[in-house]
Amino acid sequence: MAKGEQLQNSEHIRDSHTAVPAKPDLIRLGIGIIGIGTSGPLIAMSAMPIVSLIFWRNLGGALLTLPFAIRHRANREGVKWSIIAGIVLAFHFVAFFLAMRWTTVAAGTALVALQPIFAALFVKMGGGHIPSKAWLGMIVSFSGVLLISGVDLNISFKSFLGDVSALISAALAALYMIAGSRAQRTLETATYTTICYFVCAMSALPMAIFSGVELFDFTAREWWIVIGLILGAQILGHTMFNSALKRVSPAIVSLIIFFEVPVSSILAMWWIAQRPPLGILPGIALILIGCVLVVSRTRSAQVEVTP
Numbered sequence: 001m002a003k004g005e006q007l008q009n010s011e012h013i014r015d016s017h018t019a020v021p022a023k024p025d026l027i028r029l030g031i032g033i034i035g036i037g038t039s040g041p042l043i044a045m046s047a048m049p050i051v052s053l054i055f056w057r058n059l060g061g062a063l064l065t066l067p068f069a070i071r072h073r074a075n076r077e078g079v080k081w082s083i084i085a086g087i088v089l090a091f092h093f094v095a096f097f098l099a100m101r102w103t104t105v106a107a108g109t110a111l112v113a114l115q116p117i118f119a120a121l122f123v124k125m126g127g128g129h130i131p132s133k134a135w136l137g138m139i140v141s142f143s144g145v146l147l148i149s150g151v152d153l154n155i156s157f158k159s160f161l162g163d164v165s166a167l168i169s170a171a172l173a174a175l176y177m178i179a180g181s182r183a184q185r186t187l188e189t190a191t192y193t194t195i196c197y198f199v200c201a202m203s204a205l206p207m208a209i210f211s212g213v214e215l216f217d218f219t220a221r222e223w224w225i226v227i228g229l230i231l232g233a234q235i236l237g238h239t240m241f242n243s244a245l246k247r248v249s250p251a252i253v254s255l256i257i258f259f260e261v262p263v264s265s266i267l268a269m270w271w272i273a274q275r276p277p278l279g280i281l282p283g284i285a286l287i288l289i290g291c292v293l294v295v296s297r298t299r300s301a302q303v304e305v306t307p
Contacts, residue, residue: 025248028240029256035236037263038228040105041271043097046225049213050097054090054204056226061234062197068190078187079195085179086199092172093200094207095165103162105268106276107148109261110284111166112173116295117141119174134294141290147283155277180242189243197234255295258288 046053099108117138124130145167152159183192208215245253261284268274276284 022247025244028244029248029253031236032238032240032244033256033259033263035232035234035240036238036257036260037267039233039237040100040109040264041267041274042225042228042232043100044105044268044274045272046222048218048222048226049208049211050094050101051204051208051211052213052215052218053097053226053229054093055201055208055215057229057234058089058093058197058201058204060226060230061238062194062201064230064235065190065194065197065239069188069194072188072191074191074195075186078183078185078192081179081183082187082192082195083199085176085183085192086196087203088172088176088179089196089200090203090207092169092176093204095169095172099162099166099169101162102165103152103159104274104276104280106261106265106274106284107152107159107280108162108166109264110287111145111148111163112170113258113261113287113291114141114145114167114170115173115177116291118171119178120294122174122178137290137293137295139290140293141287144283144286144288144290147286148280151277151279151283181245184242184246189239189246193239193242255292258291261288 043053048056096108096112099112120130120134120138145163149160149163152163180192180196183196187195241253241257265276
């Protein structure tokens with residue numbers, strides 16, 4: 001098959017919301033689920049200051065993807081959107097890391113899974129169309145948010161603030177992926193991720209400096225957690241999903257990425273013996289069901305997800 005025909009075929013698959021991804025992309029998505037699933041438990045395990053953890057995680061990710069990026073050319077438009085994505089990603093991580101430390105991993109990852117709903121709402125705000133059937137999914141998910149937040153508020157105010165942080169993280173993740181999808185129209189994935197991760201790290205660095213937190217003096221355990229986040233969540237998670245998004249519909253990726261919630265929850269129970277309150281479980285189920293309804297019934301909105 002000629003290169004032009006291959007490109008046209010991949011674009012057709014990417015724009016189809018029902019096409020099953022090819023085997024290589026299914027493998028990438030499967031690896032990505034495991035990669036991002038490790039993120040929440042590792043963050044909850046770490047005692048490193050949040051902005052320091054964000055800095056080292058993203059700097060390490062940028063350095064690992066750099067050798068692949070230098071083989072490709074960059075253009076001004078793609079670089080602009082990569083920089084925007086990196087800045088938004090830094091604030092997304094701040095909110096996400098706070099959520100992982102203030103509330104349970106299960107509740108936090110479920111709330112962050114609301115990202116496709118925020119993306120659809122941003123499309124609506126920008127003049128796009130959201131099918132009426134998709135609003136049902138949003139109502140279902142919102143009821144799940146109310147249930148989780150109500151249970152957490154009864155547990156502690158800190159857990160409730162963790163829920164709020166997770167919701168902010170979900171909204172920022174939607175903006176991050178919208179910017180990232182624009183960047184990858186003209187940039188290779190490796191180039192985009194290198195710029196994005198580096199900008200994210202450089203955005204976190206002044207936060208660390210001005211807040212006076214430690215950047216270097218940590219135990220070996222903390223550095224091993226950083227390495228785990230770089231190799232797992234950053235490279236096997238974010239980068240694998242970004243790679244698949246070149247060929248796979250964002251709606252399909254949105255559905256698959258919901259599996260992060262059970263993966264993170266199981267790892268949290270295994271690694272740190274963290275079991276979510278039983279009252280939260282129906283809320284998690286409602287959020288995931290609502291998100292599936294939104295993603296499966298939204299056709300015009302380009303919705304993308306990555307924890």
